[in-house]
Amino acid sequence: MSTIKPKHQRLVLVVIALVALVGAGLLAAFALKSQASYFYLPSDIVAKPPEADRAVRLGGMVEKGSIAHSPDGITVQFIVADGKARVPVRFTGITPELFVEGSGVVAEGHLQAGTFMADNLLAKHDEKYVPREMRDMTKAQAKAVIAETK
Amino acid sequence: MIAEIGLAMLWMAAALALLQLFAGALALRPGGTALIPVVRPLAMMQGLLVAAAFASLITLFLTTDLSVKLVAENSHSLKPFIFKLAGTWGNHEGSMLMWVTIMGLGGGFVALVERRLREDTLIATLAGQAFVSLGFYAFLLLASNPFARLPEPAPEGQGLNPLLQDVGLAFHPPTLYVGYVGLSIAFSFAIGALVTRDVGPAFARAMRPWVLGAWIFLTLGITAGSYWAYYTLGWGGWWFWDPVENASLMPWLAATALLHSASVLAARNALRAWTVMLGVVAFSMSMIGTFLVRSGILTSVHAFAVDPTRGSFILSLLAIYIGGALALFALRASTVTEGARFAPVSREAALVFNNVMLCGILGIVLVGTLYPLLTEAFGQKVSVGPPYFNPVAAIFVLPMIVVMFVGPLLRWREDKAARVTAPVAIPAVVAAFVLFVLVLAEPQMKLLPTLGLGAAAGLAVASVIPLFGRNLRRTPLPTYGMVVAHFGIAVALAGIASDSAFSTEKLAAVNVGDSQQVGPWTIALTGIEPIAGQNWTALQANLSASYAGGAPVALQPQARSFSSPPGQRTESALKTRWNGQLYTVLGEEAEDGRWQLRLWWKPFVPLIWLGGALVALGGALSLLGRVIRDVTRLRAESKIAWRRERQGR
Numbered sequence: 001m002s003t004i005k006p007k008h009q010r011l012v013l014v015v016i017a018l019v020a021l022v023g024a025g026l027l028a029a030f031a032l033k034s035q036a037s038y039f040y041l042p043s044d045i046v047a048k049p050p051e052a053d054r055a056v057r058l059g060g061m062v063e064k065g066s067i068a069h070s071p072d073g074i075t076v077q078f079i080v081a082d083g084k085a086r087v088p089v090r091f092t093g094i095t096p097e098l099f100v101e102g103s104g105v106v107a108e109g110h111l112q113a114g115t116f117m118a119d120n121l122l123a124k125h126d127e128k129y130v131p132r133e134m135r136d137m138t139k140a141q142a143k144a145v146i147a148e149t150k
Numbered sequence: 151m152i153a154e155i156g157l158a159m160l161w162m163a164a165a166l167a168l169l170q171l172f173a174g175a176l177a178l179r180p181g182g183t184a185l186i187p188v189v190r191p192l193a194m195m196q197g198l199l200v201a202a203a204f205a206s207l208i209t210l211f212l213t214t215d216l217s218v219k220l221v222a223e224n225s226h227s228l229k230p231f232i233f234k235l236a237g238t239w240g241n242h243e244g245s246m247l248m249w250v251t252i253m254g255l256g257g258g259f260v261a262l263v264e265r266r267l268r269e270d271t272l273i274a275t276l277a278g279q280a281f282v283s284l285g286f287y288a289f290l291l292l293a294s295n296p297f298a299r300l301p302e303p304a305p306e307g308q309g310l311n312p313l314l315q316d317v318g319l320a321f322h323p324p325t326l327y328v329g330y331v332g333l334s335i336a337f338s339f340a341i342g343a344l345v346t347r348d349v350g351p352a353f354a355r356a357m358r359p360w361v362l363g364a365w366i367f368l369t370l371g372i373t374a375g376s377y378w379a380y381y382t383l384g385w386g387g388w389w390f391w392d393p394v395e396n397a398s399l400m401p402w403l404a405a406t407a408l409l410h411s412a413s414v415l416a417a418r419n420a421l422r423a424w425t426v427m428l429g430v431v432a433f434s435m436s437m438i439g440t441f442l443v444r445s446g447i448l449t450s451v452h453a454f455a456v457d458p459t460r461g462s463f464i465l466s467l468l469a470i471y472i473g474g475a476l477a478l479f480a481l482r483a484s485t486v487t488e489g490a491r492f493a494p495v496s497r498e499a500a501l502v503f504n505n506v507m508l509c510g511i512l513g514i515v516l517v518g519t520l521y522p523l524l525t526e527a528f529g530q531k532v533s534v535g536p537p538y539f540n541p542v543a544a545i546f547v548l549p550m551i552v553v554m555f556v557g558p559l560l561r562w563r564e565d566k567a568a569r570v571t572a573p574v575a576i577p578a579v580v581a582a583f584v585l586f587v588l589v590l591a592e593p594q595m596k597l598l599p600t601l602g603l604g605a606a607a608g609l610a611v612a613s614v615i616p617l618f619g620r621n622l623r624r625t626p627l628p629t630y631g632m633v634v635a636h637f638g639i640a641v642a643l644a645g646i647a648s649d650s651a652f653s654t655e656k657l658a659a660v661n662v663g664d665s666q667q668v669g670p671w672t673i674a675l676t677g678i679e680p681i682a683g684q685n686w687t688a689l690q691a692n693l694s695a696s697y698a699g700g701a702p703v704a705l706q707p708q709a710r711s712f713s714s715p716p717g718q719r720t721e722s723a724l725k726t727r728w729n730g731q732l733y734t735v736l737g738e739e740a741e742d743g744r745w746q747l748r749l750w751w752k753p754f755v756p757l758i759w760l761g762g763a764l765v766a767l768g769g770a771l772s773l774l775g776r777v778i779r780d781v782t783r784l785r786a787e788s789k790i791a792w793r794r795e796r797q798g799r
Binding site: 009013021028032037038057069097108 | 720
């Protein structure tokens with residue numbers, strides 16, 4: 001196999017690098033469009049429900065008196081509310097330490113027949129380490145939520 | 151007193167860095183040669199001073215001096231010794247001081263031992279290192295002073311975040327930082343070589359050990375961090391594609407590409423501009439990572455307390471250093487002459503492919519990490535996780551591994567594909583055989599883990615083939631290093647694929663006395679008891695686990711409560727066998743008095759970290775080989791010089 005002329009070689013290398021980077025960029029853009037999980041408030045989910053299998057995050061307040069434990073001892077059902085809408089959530093697993101009624105929560109999962117099936121729950125860890133989505137959420141809905149959870 | 155001495159030494163170190171920058175810059179001008187002998191000692195002095203400042207902060211933490219704000223906010227007199235020590239860097243200010251300490255010591259170490267690099271390039275490199283350090287000195291002294299006093303000494307410290315109270319804190323941050331910040335040396339080398347137009351094989355050979363050193367520590371730091379997250383977070387996962395993890399992975403990807411392109415430049419004088427560019431990119435990724443983690447735009451245990459002024463400060467530093475380096479590159483790129491040519495089938499071409507793939511992964515990780523920040527600026531909150539990263543990264547990783555079968559066997563410059571067909575056929579057959587067996591035996595297995603196991607088996611065989619037909623005693627250490635590192639990648643990949651394909655999980659509420667099955671294990675809950683540690687209390691589950699009916703072993707997962715600051719943490723209990731790991735977590739008490747247990751059987755999962763350690767070991771062998779070679783060469787040279795001198799007399 002013959003070697004390429006020096007000038008052409010540099011050009012070829014630059015083109016390969018560019019093609020790869022643009023390819024990576026396009027691939028990333030395409031994958032992000034289909035795989036990024038969006039953040040919903042209960043009122044968003046009620047107004048515009050996401051497609052059934054799409055992974056999303058739901059953030060809101062755990063409604064007072066709504067936590068119900070299933071007989072299996074590991075599944076909980078509760079209602080996440082933001083003052084405007086209420087969404088039932090079902091989660092199987094060990095709940096975070098600060099998962100309590102009247103406190104904020106972010107659930108990761110998907111919507112199935114009107115119930116949000118959570119794969120993971122993020123609760124406030126302590127005063128210093130609040131999940132970012134929750135910090136924003138409590139700021140934005142502070143008033144409504146306080147009225148709701150009093 | 152110690153705090154004031156520490157602060158004074160920090161200021162003096164910053165002043166020396168300024169001096170080092172100016173002395174270096176003036177020394178490079180015509181007529182400035184008188185200043186050349188000053189630069190090396192300046193760099194060493196600066197390193198010693200900043201290390202002394204760091205030592206004073208450690209002393210303050212060890213003695214729990216509560217009149218110092220940082221100690222009062224992050225330590226506690228009752229904390230165990232190891233966390234008092236490691237607590238020094240378990241906070242923002244302390245970790246930034248560790249950052250500049252490593253930067254200063256790194257520069258000083260270069261000044262002390264680097265003999266290969268052309269003298270003017272070395273001066274420019276040290277000036278560059280001082281320039282980068284200065285920004286971080288300014289950041290420390292102006293925006294994050296670790297030595298600030300309180301008006302009144304606090305009665306007691308506020309303690310350390312419970313999540314950080316783990317031996318991992320003693321190992322993970324220092325190793326990761328040595329790697330992370332060590333890449334600043336590669337950055338300064340690149341700047342130095344651009345300034346003096348010295349991009350060539352000698353430059354690459356001088357830079358390579360420094361990149362290797364940083365890369366080894368970065369590999370160890372990431373591996374240690376992954377294992378720490380795995381056992382401490384209680385989710386059974388070892389990598390979460392969390393932005394903070396990505397922030398450490400991106401410099402690693404760039405440094406890995408840099409290592410390989412530097413070897414092309416060293417051996418064949420090709421990929422000149424590209425290598426310099428990677429030197430700039432690698433440390434830029436470290437800085438971007440620091441910005442992401444410390445600016446408060448992300449929330450994580452790594453972010454510490456958030457202060458918006460710090461974010462804009464780091465962002466300005468980023469703009470100055472990355473922008474400046476790229477501008478210098480743009481100005482000088484045209485003077486970096488064309489490298490030597492090579493054929494499409496050659497060692498160089500394989501390494502180019504590896505570089506392009508590594509940069510592709512870097513690109514998609516960067517995009518995936520920044521995308522949520524971008525959309526949030528437009529009011530749309532998203533999170534990007536494994537469903538994005540896993541398949542997209544695999545698109546680049548798998549072809550790269552296939553090329554790793556071939557690359558090390560190819561000759562430099564030009565080779566015939568026919569010459570390597572036979573040796574490549576062996577790993578290809580192994581990979582195909584494993585794929586075939588998996589598809590037959592486990593038809594439900596997902597695509598990526600199946601491909602991963604096949605590729606891992608092939609690579610494990612392919613990685614040792616370069617040793618065949620060689621005199622093993624005469625094979626240079628760097629070749630062994632490559633073999634071990636590539637083998638380590640195969641081992642880690644096997645662990646990753648096996649964990650994702652074969653892990654079984656069991657979540658159950660269990661009465662004391664009852665047992666559960668997970669995989670081949672039978673696990674009985676024999677009791678729950680309260681226990682107390684030095685600064686925590688816990689509920690402990692006593693588990694008795696037996697593997698396939700064998701003798702029972704005891705596991706004791708805990709749910710710990712810390713008092714200062716208040717916080718909870720699950721303490722998982724693990725049992726490692728040769729073929730995998732049992733992972734147990736204690737949850738809450740259910741309403742009817744049963745206890746929640748979360749159990750995983752993870753076949754071959756320890757291979758992930760064993761692989762990471764092997765990759766680092768490979769790097770270490772390679773570095774050792776190069777250092778030995780350099781020392782021997784320098785000794786021989788000085789002997790010749792000494793003989794000449796004697797004969798001259």
